[in-house]
Amino acid sequence: MASNYLYIFDNDLRTSYLPVLSQFIKEINDSGHGELQCAYLFDPEDLKPKNFQSALISPAKLKLICESLKELGQVLANKGILLDICIGNKSANLGNLIKKYNVTCLGYSSPAGSYESELYRNAEIEGLTVHNDFQTSLFDKATLPFAINDLPATFTRFRKVVEALPLDELFTHYQKLPELSHKTNCAMQLLAKFEASNLSLNKTPAISYALDTANKLKIEFSGGEGLAVHHMNNYFSLTSPSVYKTTRNFLDNWTASTKFSVALCLGNISPKQIWREIVKYELKNGGNESTYWIKFELLWREYFHWYAAKYNEKLFHFSGITQQKPLSSFYPERFRKWIDGATPSHFINAIMNQLKTTGYISNRARQLTASYFVNELNIDWRYGAAYFQSQLIDHDVASNWGNWQYLAGVGCDPRGKRKFNIEKQQNLYDPNMSYINKWISSATTLPLDSVDYVDWPIVNEEP
Numbered sequence: 376m377a378s379n380y381l382y383i384f385d386n387d388l389r390t391s392y393l394p395v396l397s398q399f400i401k402e403i404n405d406s407g408h409g410e411l412q413c414a415y416l417f418d419p420e421d422l423k424p425k426n427f428q429s430a431l432i433s434p435a436k437l438k439l440i441c442e443s444l445k446e447l448g449q450v451l452a453n454k455g456i457l458l459d460i461c462i463g464n465k466s467a468n469l470g471n472l473i474k475k476y477n478v479t480c481l482g483y484s485s486p487a488g489s490y491e492s493e494l495y496r497n498a499e500i501e502g503l504t505v506h507n508d509f510q511t512s513l514f515d516k517a518t519l520p521f522a523i524n525d526l527p528a529t530f531t532r533f534r535k536v537v538e539a540l541p542l543d544e545l546f547t548h549y550q551k552l553p554e555l556s557h558k559t560n561c562a563m564q565l566l567a568k569f570e571a572s573n574l575s576l577n578k579t580p581a582i583s584y585a586l587d588t589a590n591k592l593k594i595e596f597s598g599g600e601g602l603a604v605h606h607m608n609n610y611f612s613l614t615s616p617s618v619y620k621t622t623r624n625f626l627d628n629w630t631a632s633t634k635f636s637v638a639l640c641l642g643n644i645s646p647k648q649i650w651r652e653i654v655k656y657e658l659k660n661g662g663n664e665s666t667y668w669i670k671f672e673l674l675w676r677e678y679f680h681w682y683a684a685k686y687n688e689k690l691f692h693f694s695g696i697t698q699q700k701p702l703s704s705f706y707p708e709r710f711r712k713w714i715d716g717a718t719p720s721h722f723i724n725a726i727m728n729q730l731k732t733t734g735y736i737s738n739r740a741r742q743l744t745a746s747y748f749v750n751e752l753n754i755d756w757r758y759g760a761a762y763f764q765s766q767l768i769d770h771d772v773a774s775n776w777g778n779w780q781y782l783a784g785v786g787c788d789p790r791g792k793r794k795f796n797i798e799k800q801q802n803l804y805d806p807n808m809s810y811i812n813k814w815i816s817s818a819t820t821l822p823l824d825s826v827d828y829v830d831w832p833i834v835n836e837e838p
């Protein structure tokens with residue numbers, strides 16, 4: 376009996392470095408028969424505020440997803456493969472697709488987050504042959520040197536284990552998607568079907584509203600595999616990788632850091648592709664501490680990926696992966712002032728304004744505003760993480776929630792809570808206040824609280 380294959384795209388919106396989809400094509404080519412469909416599932420409910428008062432996805436990230444899908448659908452149609460975009464409840468849509476295409480083999484990239492994995496736990500996929508693997512990380516099932524539950528307790532221990540392996544060899548094999556040897560569908564018809572499903576995406580009111588909102592922002596990134604590869608090649612044609620370690624903490628400078636996080640979270644590129652380019656750059660220009668440090672940061676991303684896969688729901692627990700609840704609470708007024716850039720700190724306000732306006736802030740800016748949230752505002756860290764999730768153009772569940780836990784002292788940091796001295800950091804990274812002046816928030820800077828701890832109004836005693 377011929378097999379009917381269904382591949383679900385998610386945060387792997389590209390056509391190279393996709394072993395699961397490549398395997399499906401190989402099986403069809405080897406057997407000489409079988410049908411292949413691809414789909415992308417999107418639930419507009421994810422645009423509405425949910426847990427901790429925040430949405431699961433930002434309008435800015437949605438815009439980049441739409442751009443990525445547009446390119447992907449066209450490239451796949453030319454390869455004889457349909458990309459069907461399904462809007463609505465993901466579990467129901469997956470069930471419908473399985474019936475519609477009489478699917479016998481289901482494939483997808485294994486998600487690290489527990490919410491994302493739920494889809495495949497809930498969907499009625501019994502009786503199907505399921506093929507999945509980790510396609511958004513450096514390691515996959517076959518190369519990961521330990522069982523997920525044996526992930527080392529700290530990043531340093533993890534790094535030492537993996538750096539003992541021949542990483543440059545492991546991650547540098549180029550993986551191109553094979554061509555279907557017998558194309559049963561005409562590219563033009565597939566393109567027309569894809570365009571129709573893409574149109575329904577844009578016509579969904581919640582989605583078009585979010586896209587309108589995104590168009591009003593100052594987004595410096597675009598989605599799509601082609602542009603992502605172009606950006607990566609361009610970065611490695613500069614001298615920036617050789618000074619990365621000395622510039623990566625700058626607050627607002629395009630080439631100071633790689634800006635790969637956006638393409639990585641959409642899956643427009645695989646971290647393996649980046650690793651491969653670093654190795655090529657090192658061979659050509661010589662490696663140094665900075666080129667090593669890009670790999671070092673990719674290993675942080677990798678660590679948080681497996682950390683999310685290991686700890687599942689604990690990624691969102693108040694006490695994180697520790698047994699101890701932090702001594703913080705939820706203060707709605709402080710939370711609102713942090714979001715609006717109306718705290719007593721101009722520096723923090725500027726960061727929050729940049730985040731709201733562009734969907735992107737540097738790593739140091741993320742650390743500072745998260746530290747302020749946890750240490751000065753004393754708010755439950757999960758509200759901060761959820762707000763980042765609803766705004767960041769590069770939101771990645773493992774990196775975001777893992778970093779927040781780390782800063783809040785409930786994650787993988789053996790040293791406990793991290794507190795940055797905001798004034799000192801401002802003097803270090805914005806001594807002439809150019810960043811503050813650029814991103815200064817229009818909101819009025821206000822005292823943190825308008826009532827005291829017994830709910831009495833705090834009177835401003837100044838004349």
Ligand SMILES: Cc1cc2nc3c(=O)[nH]c(=O)nc-3n(C[C@H](O)[C@H](O)[C@H](O)COP(=O)(O)OP(=O)(O)OC[C@H]3O[C@@H](n4cnc5c(N)ncnc54)[C@H](O)[C@@H]3O)c2cc1C
Nearest residue numbers: 632633634635636672673676738741769770771774775778
């Ligand atoms: C509170 C907080 C929340 C964060 N949320 C996210 C998020 O949602 N998505 C996300 O991709 N990164 C997140 N990060 C990590 C980091 O800030 C961003 O990856 C980085 O700023 C993106 O810019 P870049 O690509 O130029 O990074 P570069 O400095 O050029 O780093 C290269 C790559 O290494 C990885 N990387 C760098 N730093 C980290 C880190 N601390 N943790 C994990 N991976 C890292 C990223 O994939 C990045 O693209 C967060 C950090 C903090 C402190």
